Amino acid sequence: MSQTTTGTGADAVLDALDPEQREVASTLSGPLCVLAGAGTGKTRAITHRIAYGVHAGIYTPQQVLAVTFTARAAGEMRARLRDLGVHGVQARTFHAAALRQLHYFWPQAIGGAAPEVMPHKAGLVAEAGSRLRLQLDRSSVRDLAAEVEWAKVSMLTPETYPAAARRAGRDPAGLDVTAAARVLALYEEVKTERGVIDFEDVLLVTAGVLQDHPQIAETVRRQYRHFVVDEYQDVSPLQQRLLDLWLGGRDELCVVGDASQTIYSFTGASPKYLLDFQRRFTGAKLVRLVRDYRSTPQVVNLANRLLDAVPPAHRTARVELVAQRPKGPEPSFTGYDDDVAESAGIARRIKALVADGVRPREVAVLFRTNAQSEPLEQAMAEAGLAYVLRGGERFFSRREVREAVMLLRGAARSTDAEMPLGQAARDVLVSGGWTLQTPSASGAVRERWESLQALAGLADEVEAARPGATLSDLVAELDERSAAQHAPTVEGVTLASLHSAKGLEWDAVFLTGMSEGLMPISMADGQTAVEEERRLLYVGITRAREHLHLSWARSRTPGGRATRKPSRFLDGLRPDTEDGGGSTGSAPSSKRGRGGSRKATAKCRTCGKPLMTGAERKVGRCDDCPPTYDEQTFENLRAWRLAVATATSVPAFVVFTDATLVALAEGKPDDVAGLARIPGIGATKRDRYGAQVLAVLGGEDPAVVAEAAVGPPAAE
Template sequence: MGSDGAGVPRPTGASADTAVPRGGTPSAEELLRGLDPEQLEAARSVRGPVCILAGAGTGKTRAITHRIAYAVATGVVPEQQVLAVTFTTRAAGEMRGRLRALGAPRVQARTFHAAALRQLSYFWADAVGGPRPTLIDSKIRTVASAARSCGFQVDRSELRDLATEIEWAKVTQTRPVDYENTVAKEGRTPPMPPRDVARVYEAYEELRSEHNLLDFESMLELTAAMIHERPDIAERIRSQYRYFVVDEFQDVNPLQKLLLDAWLGDRDDICVVGDPSQTIYTFAGATPAYLTGFREAYPHATFVRLVRDYRSTPQVVRVANTVLRAAGSGAAPREHRIELVAQRPDGPEPSYTEYDDEPAEATSVAGKISALIDSGVPAREIAVLFRTNAQSAAYEQALGDAGVPYTVRGAAQFFDRPEIRAALHTLHGAARGDDGAPMVATVRHLLQPLGLTEQPPEGRQAREKWESLAALAQLAEDVAAQRPGAGLADFVAELQARAATEHAPGFEGVTLASLHAAKGLEWDAVFLVGLTEGMLPIVYAETPEQVEEERRLFYVGVTRAREHLHMSWSLARSPGGRRTRKPSRFLDGLRPESPSPAGRRGEPRRRKDRVLRCRVCGATLLEAAERKLGRCLDCPSPYDEELLERLRQWRREVSAAQKVPAYVVFTDATLQAIAEQEPPDTAQLARISGVGEAKLKRYGEAILALCAGATPEQVSKADREETP
């Protein structure tokens, strides 16, 4: 997965990678090779102010890194005086890695927060004095204390909303005393009555000051104030950094702009890069106004538009352009919208599928994904994207039932996970005494005590830990395949380089992610699901501006796809429910005018008789776990505990032999249902949710033998004897 299409095959010439001499520093002219005309214009515009409007997949990271490297190579600026600002540590790491390869390893590429923290820490004793504050990365605990001090009892979800609202107030430079008037003027709907939010906000700031706590917003504000109030410090910082590049400029908020202006002073050697059509964080205070107003702020600025899309097929690009053409009054000015021009060969047409209910949609999507994998598309190059995280559960269930491995995006950064930090420490120590043993075997041996078992464990958290370690082991195999003879020290060096650039190894599984979490990523195949009114646009998007932000979110989802794009929606939440949902308005002009139900387009339509009832009390089953078990979760149902343990032992052996997570064979809920119902024959086994035709064919005889009393050892022996 890349951030600007760099990972996809490209034609030679304008979009080919720059040829950099192995082991040497590229010359200035070599840095310009392979750039298309617009990228070349951006790279040669080495003096600011410069504004690069870069559409999705047009190679913006490529353009700005080559611009920086070219400016360094031609003597325009020393590399240590360049500050490239991004919004995520991953993007900063990727930029540092590219610049290092282009011969500019000393360029500083940091997030706003990382750059501010570095400066504030360095000058703290001189500029502020006193004990250094404790930096907090989460406001939840302090907001909870503030709410209690105001007499409010709020649950954890309300606390998260309050913390988010306080962050918005701080980045927009709204003080507690002004909060009520500001939200009224902005038409914003806070999580509590505005007066109550203002009280909690004020109490939060008092507690933060009392306990010497520093949040990210205050850190930016203090850094900007230090530069404004101390000319001597401002001079030192401005003499250090003379050349600025800001990526994703459409996502800058007022507080970040305040700090950027402090860094710049009266200079204008700045290059900004962004796309107003990918503004999806205005709810958090971001505004595209600084990008769209750049010409007004700098009338003499150079403007470059990157329009050649190297990521997606013409079919996907056509959808993306159509989505933006339909934008309404709340969208960015038309002169700032980019009409993408596809550069890749033709691909399959995007699909639009309507389902009767959510379980039918999830099951069908899982089946399509399984077919894609069978056709040769790697699982890691497939994503299911949805509007809210709550939609993830149905697809986790369906993919598990289909035997497709998956990973849910949004967990901790890979190299920040405790198990990965422990693994790096262990591998680094072992590399000092490397005795030349086979690298892959050594890595697996060292990771075993940390949790890399032969059988993937049960439980989501344990599985996520196992997946992280398994990704390291897979990376060791990849390194060994690419560099025969590589030893443990070579592998550790590779890991250190990846950690420095936040280049995490991929887990061989389908990605499940929200549309917001998918920003900056790309896959060969993307499934956009749950595309109904009330979900996209979300139900609380009421103003034209809010609706257009939802449209931009849809656009971001579409442009994540390189080749396969599948869009779907369901008319009801549950089987047998009222089919009252309507497809998203964003699909107007894209899908057929009179879309047929799924069954009329070759999709298996979910039958009306699929309404399931509890086999204990007869109630209609709505939740996925209940439907799988065939009963209400709180209805008693006896089962053979020894049979359940035999099933689990057999599953562990199968998952180990196939080198897949245990849930890919059968989920816990499916094993529980089998143990409860003890199916005597294939027909009854097939009726259990989660079995399915493919698993029935593959595992049916083994399951029936276990239900009849056979041991896992006997089943395994029988399988071996039948294997030719």
């Protein structure tokens, strides 16, 4: 139910909110679910809710725990609460909150000091693989480390992992899931030998302590009476388990999320907890935040249209955004000859924006994979544009930043408190090598200046938020940000992956590499995976406040074959003549049938819907429609494939993929000519396996067919 107060201070907290935000902020008790679209002010709503509750006397600050998913978001939440006059609220990431509790209760629950938390898994994963005599390169180790994380946040053991991995379609560094499970088991053994824990253990062990020690759980529940969870669509089963233990059956919980921004399912995140919230908490209130204050109507319209194309079977509780800003420029769609030309074209457009007054720090170039950054970095350098690559060295770890903070800390003890903060900070930074003029040099000199310039800019922000603030206040802000790794914004164009851009926004956004194979990524097999790619593009679009440019290249290298086509997600979004700025129009994909003699769009033979993935096109049926083949035929083919793969010591998919087996079971060719019409069966595979496949389809025993062709496994 909604609680209100007549307190002037509390009511003032609500004055600047729109009706939906006000409803969130004034609902102080009971379960509350907020479906908040991109740019609708969700952080504003939940921080004002906490502030309103505190000022109204309903909440005690120390009894509120607000959790989110990044240190940056937690830091921003704390800063906003402080500006609203609220101190003492715990705003942390799940891991930070759990680690704090683990350190405090470890001596009581287990004894001794809590073990060290490993910063990285790669070393121990590599050792586990080595003990199993697996040949793992660096990328395989990295992929297996990610698989360890997925298994643990999904609350799987090495014993339960294989079945779950098969259901989820996991591909653990190319290993069979049984082999991956052995790596998981041995990784745990190595970790125990070293006496360390990993980040997932922080959540697992904390949950175990609360589960096994009722008195500790009761202490935590007495401490925290009200809970807020941001980005709830990204909660994993393990995080939800810990949240349930914190709650202890209570319902003083506010969750905020947007199912249309679920982009981390590969890490174990699931929107099901957000979507099922009202079912799990009877009588829960639901509020939708739909007013988009971030983006122009043109950007909002494009984002809404992108989600309009989601197939009915994959639609969830969606927020239809309503733009609140004045009109802006239309998004542009540009095709380039190759990646180098695309990067150079983007750099030219950015220079034009900067010349028109857009600050470099308000421009971002977003891409699907980190490997796409290299030509962009080169183009930025050649154009004389400063840039920041997200994921590089942490801001507060930079030498010049550490030295500047030391100077500011010393000056805070002696500087005239009457001097404006911005001026005082700049006087100190000058002694550290900062200059008022931007240096003409590039490289390390420019990077050092940009770091110090970011500190000067932060001083201005603190002064604007808190008139009369001093160097001591700035140092305190820096200490808090350093602990949370909440860096100030550096003056330069941001280059970042779409995943790392979540939660950020810029005046101008360039979405590069918008071609099939990159968006959606070629590894997205199946409609569920393709729809996650669509949501990733939605996140990219909604990062833009005003200027939005989408582009793709027909070829990877200059002079290469123009085999790339614009992303299927752009169908219906880009105008007929999608290119601008002197670019030549992209040739539409033959698979989408845009006029002329090109082939028509491949459609499902059952329901007639367009086929979206290679696997769907291979079998001629969409994932939503039931199979039209004889299941026994398919199982016979699988049994034959397994026998051949075992006898020849190759992975099963090397023989034939599941999609090819489905196509065979549905087509049931009875001669070599018929086999040739099955996608995925070229001349080499027809020669090698054609007679065997026809024999199995003809009803012969698959094991006998395989043994007759390759001999029994014992002979290998």
